[in-house]
Amino acid sequence: MAVNAHEKFKEDILNKNRDLRSTIENLQMELKEARDSLAKATVPAMDDSELEMIIDSLTTDKSILEEKNEDLIREVEHLQLKITELETDLELAKAAESDELKDEFDEVNSSAQAKILHAQNGRLNAALLQMRDLVARADAERAEAFQELEDIKKHNDALHEIYAQQEEQLQEAKTLVAEYQEQIDASLGSAKLIEELTEKNFELEEKVRANEEAGDDFDNLSRMFDEVSTTYKQSEKEHREEIERLDFTIEQLKAEAENTDDLLRAAESTIIKFRRQHLELKEEIQERDDQILRLQEELVKVANGDGNSSGLMVLNQNRTFADTVRNELTQLELEYSLEHVKYLEAFLPENFSKAGGDNDLLLTHLAFPRIAAKAKLLMNLLVQKYPDVPGGMRRDHVTQSHRAEQWAHVDRFAYSLQALYTIVRKLHSISQISTVERLSKLAVQQIEIAQHEKLLDQYFELLRMNRMDENTSVENIDRATLYFQKVCAIHLSADEFNTNEFVSNTIAEFQAGFRWLLKNTHRLELAADEAETRDESNAWCDILSQVSTIIKETDVLAIRANNAVPKDKDVILTTELSDMLLSVISDTDKLTKTFHFACANVASQLSVLTDATGLPTHQMFEILHNAVEKVFGSIQASESSGPLLSCAKNIHHFFKEFSLKLDKGELERPKTEKKVFPPVITRAQVRKEDAAEAENLRWQIQKKDTEVLELNKMLKSRGNELGAMRVRLDISEKKLSESFGEPSNDKLENKYRELQQDYEKMKEEYEEMLRSRNDTITDLENKAETFKNEGKNMSMQRIMDFVSPSYNQAKHDGPEASEKVNQVNKRMAALLLQYNKLKVKQDEEDILGLPELKVPEVVAGPYGAFAKMHKHEDDISPLQREARKLQKQFGRMLIEPLNPNQKSAYDASLMAYQDKVERLHCQVQTAYARAMVK
Template sequence: MQQLEEENAELREKLENLRTKRKEDLAKLTEFDNLRIQFQTLVEYKSSATEEMRNYRRRIEETEARLAETEKRLDESSIPSDLESQLEMLTLDKELAEQKLESAMIELTEKKTKIEELEVELELLKTSMEEEVSADGEMAGNSVQVRNLNQQLEKCQAVIIRMRDIVNTTNMEKQFMQQNLEEFQKQYETLQTDFEKKSTEISGARAIISDLQEQVDSALGSTKMVEHLTASNLDLEERLRNALTEKEHLYEMYLLSEDIAAAAKEEMQQSRLDSNSYLLTINERDDQISQLNSRINDYENVIQKFRQKISDLNDDIVGFKDQVTVLQGQMNNRSVEGGSLATFNASKDFSKVVSGELDALELKYSNQLAHYLKDFLPDNFNSAGGDYDCVLLTVFFPKVAEKAELLVKLLADKYPEVTNLTQEHVTMSHKGEQWAHVRRFNYQLLRASGVMWRFESVTKTCTPESLQRLAMQRTEITSQEKVIDQYFDLLKQQKFDENTSCDILEHCVNTLNKIFIINLSASDFDACAALHNYLHQLKAALAWAEFNCLRLKLFLLPEHSGENDFTEYLDNLIDVIKESSSTINKTKKFIPQDKTIDWSHDVQDTITCLETLVDKVAKILHESAGLACSQLTTNAVRQTEDVQGFSIIEMKEFIQSKVEKMIKQQKNIPDALHEVTATLTTFKQTLEDLSYKLEKKEFEKALPPARKCTPLKDRAEGRRQDVVDVESLRWQLQKKDEEYKRVCQAYKASEDAVSTYKIQLEREKKRLIESGKPENILIPADKLEEAIKSETGKIHVELEEAKTQLKEAELARDKLKKELELEKKGKLSSPLMMDLGNSGLKLEGEQMDVVQLKNSLIWTQDKVRRLQAELSASVLSSLKPLKCPDRVCGRISLADNNENSIKNTINSFLTEADILSMEYKKLTSVNVKDQGSLYRRNVVEYNNRVNDLRFRLRSLWEKKMPQSQMPIVLQDIEIEVPKKKKTLDSSGFASALAECKKLNEERSQCFREILSVFN
C-alpha cells in the first residue's frame, strides 16, 4: 500500500508538471495570439501604406502631368513670372512626394523584416510544441490548435505573398521613376566629384595643421606625461598582486570541485542501482494490480448478471400473475373439460395447416394467372401513371388500412391489459412500459388507417385525371407499406417490445398526410367517415396520455404516494382526459347520417390543432415516464438495494426537462406543469367548440349525387370503347381490302379481254387478206382498227391513272394497317376516341376514291364492249348469212348459264338477309339497362351491313331490270360512320329501336318482292 501511495504521489507530481506545462503552453498560445494580432495590424498598416503610396504616386503623376503641360506652354510662349513661381512650387511638391515615397518604402521594408522575425518565432513555437507533444504523449489535445495555427500561418503566408507582389509592383514603378531621375543623378555625381576634390584639398590642409598642433603640444606637456606614466605603473603593480592571490584561491576551489565530482559519481551509481530495484518492485505491483482489476471486473459482471436475472424473474413473476388472473377469469366464465379443449385445439391447428397449404397453392397459381394476364396487356398498361398503377393504388389503400387495424388487434392480443395497474408493473418489470408503448403504436396505426381510408374514399369519387396524377406517385406511396410489414416481421420473430422504434411509423404517417394534402386536398371524400376516424384517433391518444399519468403516479415513493400537490395535479389531468373522452363520444353522435359535412379549411384547421395539442401532451407524459423508468434502472444497477421510486421534486423535474425539450425554451417547474395543463385545457375547449358546431349543424350540407361507377371503372370503360373502335376500324380495313381485290381482279380481266380482242382482230385481218375480199371492206376495217387503237390508247392512259389511284389507295390502306398494329401494341398514347372523327373523314375520302375507280372501270369495260360489237358487226356484214341450228351444241346454253349465275347471287343475298335477321333478333332481345356504348357500336355496324346489302341489290336491279321502277328501300342508301358517345335515355333509345324494327320489316318485305320478281 505504501508503494501504491508513493506511486500515486509520483503520478500526482507528474500531473502537476503537466499542468505547469499546459500553463506554459497557454502562455505561449497567448503570445502567439498577440503575435497574430500584431501581424494583422502590420497587414492592415501595410494596406494603409500601400494606399498612401498609391496616393503619392497618383499625386506624382498629376504633378508630372502638370509639369509637362507647363513645359509645353513655356515652349510655346514666354513664361511669365507667376508661372515660374508655380513651376517652383510644383517641383517642391514633387520632391516632397518622392521623400514620402522613400519613407514609405523604408517602413515597408521594416515591416517585412518584422514579419519575417514573427514567422521565425512562430516556427520556433511550433517546433517546441511538437517536441513537447513527442516527449509527453498526453499533449495530443493541442493537435487541433497546431492545425489551426498552421491554417492561420498559411493564410499569413498568402497575405505575405500578396504583399510581396505589391512590393514588386512598387519596385518596378520605382525603377521606372529612377530611370527618369538618372539625368539628375548624373549632374549630382559631377558635383560630387568636384566636392570630393575640394574636400581632399581641405583634408590635406587640416592634416598639416594637426601635425603642427601636436608638435606644439608635445613640446609643452612632456613633464605632465612623465607624471602620468609613473602613476599608471604603480596601479599595474597593485593589480598584479591581486591577480596572484586570486589565482591561489581559484586553485584551491578547483581541487575541492574535483573531490565533490568524484563523490557525486559514486552517489549517482548507487542511486541508479536503487532505482532499478524500485522499478522491478513497481512492475511486480503493476502486475498484481492488473490481476486484481480483472478479478474485480469478473465479480462485477457476475453481480450484474445476477441482478439482470433477478429483474427477468420479477418480470416473469408479474407476467405469470397476470396470466393467472386472466385464466381465473376465463375459468369463472366457462368450465370446459381439458380433454375436449385439447382435441379442439389440435383439430384447430390441423385445420390451420390444411388451409395454409391450400392458400399457398392458390397463391402460386393466382400469381401465374396474373403473369399470363399481364402478358396479354399492352405496354402502356405498365407505364408510370398507367392503368396498372391506378389498379394497384385502388387496391393498396384499403389493404394497408386493414393491415394497420390488424396490427392493432394483434398487439392487443400479444400484450393483454390488466384491470388493476400496480407499482410492481411499473417499477419491478417492463409491463407498464410495454403497455404504454402499445398505446402509442395504436394511436399511430389508427392515424395511418385513417389516412388510407381517406385515400380510398377519394379514389371512389375523384375524376380519372386526379387518379392518374396520384398514380404517378405510386412508388412513393406503396413504399410506405414496408414500414408496417416490418412490424409484422418483428411480431413473427417475437422481437416486438418496448424498445421498438415508433418514429419510422410516425414519419410514414406524416408523409402520407403530406401527399394527401398536396394532391387531393381539393377533392371530395366521405367527410363523415373521416371525422369519425379522427375522433377515434384522438380517443386513442387520450387513452395513451391517461395511462402515462397513472405510470407517473406509480413512480412515486411509498411515503409520497398519498395526497400531495403532484398527485392532485395528475388527478386533474386524468379528469380532464376523461371529460375530453366523453366529449368525443358525444361528438360522434352529432355526425349526420343522411347528410354530409362541408370539409372546409376551418374544419381541417380545427382537426389539425386538436392533433397537435393531444400529441404534444401525450409525448411529454410518455417521455417523462420513460425518463423515470430509465433513471430507475440506472439507479438499481449502481445501488445494491432495490429502488422503489422517486420523490415529488424529481418527478416534477422529469416533466420540466421534457417540456423544455418539447417547446425548446427554459421554464421553471410551476410554469412547465402549467404548460401541460394549459395545452390539455385548450384541447378540451377546442373539442367542445367542434361538438357545439356539429350539434348546431353548421357544417352540414346535402349529399352530392352518387356516381354510377368509380373513376377506375370509367377508365376501364374507356379502354373497352377504344377496343370497340379498333375493331370497327379493322372491319372497315377488311372491307376496303376486299374492294381493292375486286378492283384488281376486274382490272386484270379487262386487260385479258383487250389482249384477246387484239389477237382476234389480227386473225380477222389475216383471214380477210387471205380470202381476197374487196378493198372497200378492208378500208372500214382499217379505220375501225385505228379507232380501236386510239380508244385502247385512251383506255390504257385511263388504266394507268387507275393504277396510280390504286397505288395511293394501297398506301393509305397500309398506313391504316400500321396505325391499327400500333394501337394493338398500345403504343398510341392518346385514345382512339379523340381521333375518331378524322379517321371517319379519311375512310370517307378513300371510299369516294374506290367508287370513282369502280365507275371508271365500268366505263372502260363498256367502251371496250362497244368497240368489240362494232368490229364484230363489220366482220359479220362482210360474211354470208348463217343458218342457226335448231339445237344447242352443248348441255347448257349461255342464257341458261347467265340465269344460273343470277340465281346464285340471289341465293347468297337470301342467306345474308337471314343472317342479318338473326342478328336483329339478338339486338332487340338486349335489356335496356345493358345497352351501353358497345351495344350502340354493334347497332351502327349492323346498319352499315344492311346498307351494303341494299347497295348490291340496287346495282343488280340497275343492271338486270333498268326499265322497271326501283323500290323505295333501294333508293336512299347512307353508310353510317361510327360516332362518339351519345347520351340517350331509355325512352329515346326505345323509340329508336322501334323505328329500326319498322325499317327492317319494310326491308324484308321489299326483299321478298324483289326475289319474287327475279324468280
C-alpha cells in the same frame, strides 16, 4: 521574547561579520601573494613555463575569488533581507508591546511599569542603532572588498598585458641570446662558456625539479578528479539501476492494475448479466402470473357457461385448423392470382405500364385502402402480442419489468397507426369521388407511396421474427402520415370526401391518444414511492389525478360525439372546425409526448436502481419538469403542471362543444344523391371504348385487305385468260395468213399505233386512279396515326400482323372504285397482250430474216444436253431470283418506323417496292405468253 530574538540575531550577525573580515583578510593575503608572485614573474630570467604556471594559478585564484565574492554577495543580500524582516518583526513587536503596555497601564495605572517599559524601549532603540551601525559597517567593508576585488581584476588584466609584453620581450631576448651566443662562442673561450652552461644547467635542473613537483601536484589532482569521476559514474550507474528497478516495479504495478481492471470489468459484466437474467426471470414470472390470471378469467367464463372446458379447447383447435386451411387456400389462390396478373399485363398495351400511366393510376387507387387495412391489421396484431392483464397494471409491472412499457408502446403504435389510417382513408374517399385528371397527379407519385408502404411492411417482418418490442421506433409511421398529409394538402385540398368517415376516424385517433395518455399517467403514478403516494395531500398524485379525470371525461365526450355522427346525412366541416381540429390534435400530441418523455426517463432511472420500489416525489417532479421544457420550452419548475392542465382543458372544451353541435344537428346537411363512378372505372371505360374503336378499325383493314387479295386473284386469272386468248388469236391469225396470205406491214403498223394510243390513254386513266387511291391511303394513314397518338391500345406491330402483303398497294375503296379498277386492269391486260403480240411478231420476222444456223439435232456432249434440258429456263430463272428477292424484302416493308423523321424514307422505299412488283408481274406475263407462243 522579541528582544531576545533580536539579541540572538545580533550575535549571529557579529559572528558572520567576523567571518567576513577573516575571509577578506585571507583574500588580501592571497592577493598579496599573487602580487609577490607577479613581481617574481617580472624577473627577466624567468622561464616561459613558469610564467604560464603563474598566470594559470592567478587565473584560478581569480575565478575562486570571484566565486567567493559572489557567495559573499548572496550572503549579504540574504542577511539584508533577514534584517528587513527582523525590523518589521521588531516594529510589530513594539506595536504589540505598546498595546499590551497600554492595556496593562489602563488596568493597573502604574507609573513604575511605564518607566520600566520606557527604559526597555530605550535599550531596544540603542541596540537597534548599534545593529544598524554594525550593518552599515559590514556594508562598508563589503563595498571595500568589492572595490579591492575590482582592483584585483584590473591588476589581473594589467598582469595579462604585462605577460603578453614579457612574452614578446622573451622572444626578442631569445633572438638576442642566439645572436649573443654566437658572438660569445666566437669571442669567449670554452672554459668560461662551460661554466656558464653549467650554471644554466643547474638552473634548468632546478626548474625541472620544480616542474616535476608541479607535475606531481597535477597528477595528484588528476587522480583525485579520476576518483571523483569514477565515484560519480558508479553512483550514476547505481542510480540508473535503481531507476530501472523502479521502472520494472512500476510496470509490474501497471500490469497488476490492468489485470485488476480486467477482473473488475469481468465482474461488472457478470453482475450485469446476472441482473439482466434476474430481470428476465422477473418478467417471465410476471408473464406466468398474467397468464394465470387470463386462464383464471377464462375458467370463470367457462364456469359461467356450460362448464365444458374440453369442448372449448376442441372448438379452438377446430378453429385453428380451419384458419390453417383457409390460409393455405388463400395462399394458393394468391399465387395463381399473381400469375393471372402477369399474363394480363402481357395482353395489355405498352403504354399501360409507362410511368404515370394507367398501371400507376390503378396501383395508387389500390394502395390507399391496402395501407389502411395494413394499419388496422398491425394494431390488432400488436394487441394480440401484448394483451392486457385482468386486474390492470400493477406496480411490479413498472418497477421490476418492462411490461408496462410494452403496453404503453402498443398504445403509442395504435395512436400513430390510427393517424395514418385516418389520412389514408380520407385519400381513398377522395379517389372514389375525384376526377381522372386529379387522380393522375397522384399516379406520378406511385413510387413514393409504394416506398412508404414498404416501410410499413417492415413492422410485419419484425412481428414475424419476434423482434418488435418497446424499443421499436414509430418514426416511419409518423413520416408516412406526414407525407400523405402533405399530398392531400397540395394536390387534393379542394376535393370532396366522406366527412362522416373522416370525423369517425379522427375521433378514433383521439381515443387512441387518450388510451396512451391514461396508461402513461398510471405508469407515473405507480413509479412514485409507495409510501409517499399513500399520503392524500401528495401534490404529485393530485396532478396526475386531475389530468386523468379530464382525459376520462373527454373520452366519454368523444364516444358520445362518435355515436352522434349521422348515418343518413353528411357532416359539415367548416374552416373554423378544421382549424380547431388541428389545434386540438396539436395539444394532444404535446400531452402525449410530454408524458412519454417523462415515462422514458422514469424507466431509465428505475433500470439503474435494480432494487428500488419507486422514485421519490421530488425526483418525479424534476423528470416531469424536464419533459415539459422539452416540449413546451423553458418554464419554471413550480409551473410545470400548468401547460398540461391547459392542454387537457382545451381538448375537453372542444369535445364538449363538438358533441353538443352534433346532438343539435348544427353540423349536418342532407346527402347529395348523385351517382359518381370512381375515376379508375371511368378510365377503364374510356380504354374499353378505345379498344372497341381499334378493333373496328382493324376489322375494316382486314376487309379491305381481303378485297385487295380478291382483286389481285381476279387480275391474275384475267391475265391467264388473256394469255390463252392471245394464243388462240395467234393460232387463228396464223391460219388466216396461211389461207389468205400475210397482211401488209402498213396495216399492222397502223393497228399497232392505234393500240399504243389506246394504251397511253388507259395508262393515264390508270395513273389517275392510282393517285386517287394513294390519296385515300394517305388519309387513312393520317387517321391511323392520329388514332395511335390518342393512346389506342394496339401497337403498330400488332396491327401489321393482320395486314396482308398487298396492304400498301390498295386501301379502302368503295364498290365503284373496285369496278373501275377491274375495268382498267382488263383493258390494261388486253393492251399489254396486244403490244406483246405485235412485238413478238416483229421479233419473229427479224429472226426469220436472219440466215439459218446449222444446229445439230443430235446431242453430242454434256453441254448440248444441258442446253436442251434448260432450253426455256433462260427467261424464267432471272424472274425467279427477282421474285425471291422481293419476297425477302416483303417482311421489312411491313415494319413501319416509329420515328416520324423516317416516315418519308419509308414511303419512298414502299413505292419503289410496288414498282418492282408491278414490273415483275409484267415480265412474268410476257414470259408466260412467249412460252405459250413457242
